[in-house]
Amino acid sequence: MKNTILHILSANGHGNLVSTICMKDSSLLKAHNVRNETPFHHAARFGHTNTILKLIECAKSAFGEDPDVLKELLRQKNCLGETALHEAARRGHGAVVSTLMEEDLELAGLVNDDSVSPLYLATARGSLDMVHNMVTKMLDHQITPTFYSGPEKQTALHAAVLQDTGT
Structure with missing residues (x-):
């Protein structure tokens, strides 16, 4: 299937229209x-935070407050094995x-088909604020090696060391 109207609206950041369409279907x-991308992938790729919030709100409204349904939606992987979080971290x-x-x-902690985690992508991008935010959120969570996994058995620390700081 090609992109649905919800994919297109999500990619373009039309959060209010996303809500309207979700109420209908x-x-x-x-x-x-x-x-194999969902509307969440599209909104995340283009950095549309408000649209992500609307999609989450719609999912909660449509499928109840059952956190498992929302988690299932957020954990959907595209053809590269990437979630919406991978898309947002990479960009x-x-x-x-x-x-x-x-x-x-x-x-x-979900890695793509190349065993790369969102934290690795954020680190490789050199986005200190994003890395700090991610690590801070994970402090009270049980961390496994997949959380900082990178390609060819590298870790987020490898990516940090390889960054050119310009100093």
Whole structure:
């Protein structure tokens, strides 16, 4: 399937229209396109925090307050094995990262098909604020190696060391 109207609205940051469409057809929250992406992936890729909030609100409204349904939606992986959190971390959208992690800290421990975690992506990007935010949120959580996993058995620490600080 190609992109649904909800994919398109999410990619363009039309949060209010996202809410309207979700009220009419909440099944679109679960729709995947040809790259196996959900509307959450699209909103996260383009840094639309308000749209992510609207999608989360719609999911809670449509599927009840059952946290498992929302977690299932947020943990959906695209054709590269990446969640919406990977998309946001790779592109430096710290507010989206924070919003997604507030709903499900376990997202940070999901690696893509190359065994890369969102924390590794944020670190490799050199986004100190985003890394600090992610690590702070994880402090009270049981951390496993997948939380800081990177390609070829590297870790987020490798990515940090390899950053050119310009000094």
